[in-house]
Amino acid sequence: MPPRKPGTLLPLEADILIAAVLERRGGQATFHGFGLARVIQEQYGSRSLTAHGTLYKALNRLEDLGLLTSDWEDPAQAVAGRPRRRLYQLTAQGMHIADRVRADRTAGRIPRFAPETA
Amino acid sequence: MRTPPTRRAAHLAIWWARCYTRRLPDPVAERRLGELRSDLHDHITDDQARGTADWRIAxxxxxxxxxxxxxxxxxxxxxxxxxxxxxxxFAAILAAGLALAAVGVLAILYGSGDDSPGLVLIGILLIIGAFIIGVRTGHRRGRSVDHRRNTRHP
Incomplete structure (x- = not known):
């Protein structure tokens, strides 16, 4: 696999940000791993769900970049018999970047989280 | 209630996660395992609610x-x-898995070219088997290494 260009996002990372911002505008402030995989699958009409390793590695990276935050679901609010979910949320910077990513996609550019250096 | 193929697939996924998170800091390993457990539960219950066949979910x-x-x-x-x-x-897992998976892929290719659905199924089963055998090999090796280390440094 070719090395990633500095400041750019992988397609899945861009998909996550776009799905997250659409969910947020639809009134869903937080999201979890499987829910996100399902949204991405339906949004892009994929036959299969995103692989576990790929999905959680991408979420970790977006969190490291400060575009997402996450925390464990409050046990009091979790449904009985279901494992607690890790809930993710877009940060203010994440919202800003997600909008830019959508614009980059529309314009056919590689999505970036940092401006290109000359 | 979950039927065996789904449960076995989920157990295998958790087991693999335990392998690659072994010897990582506890919070990091527990977070990955917790997320995976939740993901697998949501995946299985969501697909079951959609009426998907159990083997297909697995x-x-x-x-x-x-x-x-x-x-x-x-x-x-x-x-x-x-x-x-x-x-x-990890090399043991890859070596054992890749060897059998190669046979499985050949069976699938030959089976699809020859219009032999049975052979394709055998190929798929070989690939799944390859993975399970490879992972078990690696796990046993890892355990024996742990045992030797504990014996050396009690």
């Missing part, structure tokens, strides 16, 4: 796990590089 779980193997390995190596015994265990 295949979907296995497929998600298998497609994510390289990302799991990269993620693990970024947090704590594979070294010494851990690397040997």
């Amino acid at each position: 295949l979907s779980v296995m497929s998600r796990m298998a497609r994510g193997l390289p990302a799991d390995a990269v993620w693990r190596s970024r947090i704590r590089p594979w070294t010494g015994d851990v690397l040997k265990s």
